[in-house]
Amino acid sequence: MFGEDLAEVYDMVYRARGQDFDKEAALVTEIVRSRRPDARSLLDVGCGTGEHLVAFARSFPSVTGIDLAAPMLAVAERKLPPGTVRRADMRDVDLGRTYDAVVSLSTAVAYLPSLADFRAALARMVAHLAPAGVLVIEPWYFPENYLDGYVAGDLIRHDGYTVSRVSHSREQDGVTVIESHWAVANRDGIRHFTETHLFQLWTREQYASEFAHAGLAAEYLSGVQAGRGLFVAHRRGEHAAAGPVGHAAGRADAGTGERR
Numbered sequence: 001m002f003g004e005d006l007a008e009v010y011d012m013v014y015r016a017r018g019q020d021f022d023k024e025a026a027l028v029t030e031i032v033r034s035r036r037p038d039a040r041s042l043l044d045v046g047c048g049t050g051e052h053l054v055a056f057a058r059s060f061p062s063v064t065g066i067d068l069a070a071p072m073l074a075v076a077e078r079k080l081p082p083g084t085v086r087r088a089d090m091r092d093v094d095l096g097r098t099y100d101a102v103v104s105l106s107t108a109v110a111y112l113p114s115l116a117d118f119r120a121a122l123a124r125m126v127a128h129l130a131p132a133g134v135l136v137i138e139p140w141y142f143p144e145n146y147l148d149g150y151v152a153g154d155l156i157r158h159d160g161y162t163v164s165r166v167s168h169s170r171e172q173d174g175v176t177v178i179e180s181h182w183a184v185a186n187r188d189g190i191r192h193f194t195e196t197h198l199f200q201l202w203t204r205e206q207y208a209s210e211f212a213h214a215g216l217a218a219e220y221l222s223g224v225q226a227g228r229g230l231f232v233a234h235r236r237g238e239h240a241a242a243g244p245v246g247h248a249a250g251r252a253d254a255g256t257g258e259r260r
């Protein structure tokens with residue numbers, strides 16, 4: 001999972017499949033600023049190849065990313081100033097400082113194997129949250145809006161690469177299993193690989209219960225990002241005024257699992 005083969009083509013493939021990293025970062029920035037107008041620092045948990053961080057760095061003077069996958073971080077390091085990203089597990093990360101905003105996007109938290117792991121990761125996110133800081137988490141689909149058996153297929157031609165990807169999504173014991181088969185061709189030849197990604201299909205109530213356990217007041221903005229919505233949270237009892245967020249209205253769309 002998230003090996004060198006995938007990391008090499010990740011940005012081009014997900015952009016071609018419709019992911020607009022700049023737009024997503026702009027929405028998250030708007031949400032953070034509506035609650036914490038003076039926010040200057042941001043931590044991206046499970047930052048992957050750093051595409052959101054590049055955009056966040058235009059709005060926040062201090063940005064940091066952490067991720068578990070060295071090949072993804074190697075791509076991020078090529079785009080960002082030295083020291084911006086670090087290899088760490090979100091369940092036990094300790095950067096020794098806090099941030100005005102802590103975010104985790106493209107459903108990175110749903111890769112955690114259990115709610116106990118999510119609880120541990122949330123505790124670390126809270127530990128890195130400055131007073132009146134804002135936490136933004138993109139969940140995986142909830143069971144009621146996940147579409148089982150979804151098949152996706154893409155053919156992408158970009159920058160000397162031709163990539164074909166087919167995927168199949170199935171639910172198994174409360175977990176979404178997405179298997180994808182890839183063929184990547186460029187002037188060096190053709191490589192094939194497969195990836196199997198497991199996403200915890202937690203209910204909205206299970207997320208809510210974990211936020212409450214972490215001492216957070218959380219709201220859910222439906223219909224944003226890829227339709228999976230965003231949880232926005234702050235420490236209970238702290239003032240974090242929620243201003244209007246332009247794009248944050250909408251319904252919880254049916255989830256296809258398509259984009260991952």
Ligand SMILES: C[S@@+](CC[C@H](N)C(=O)[O-])C[C@H]1O[C@@H](n2cnc3c(N)ncnc32)[C@H](O)[C@@H]1O
Pocket residue numbers: 002045046047048049050051052066067068069072088089090091104105106107108109111112260
């Ligand atoms: C779908 S990718 C999203 C990457 C990035 N947030 C984006 O939007 O492009 C999920 C990322 O979560 C990372 N991840 C999964 N489990 C993790 C963990 N326990 N600690 C840190 N990162 C983790 C993976 O390595 C991967 O880069």
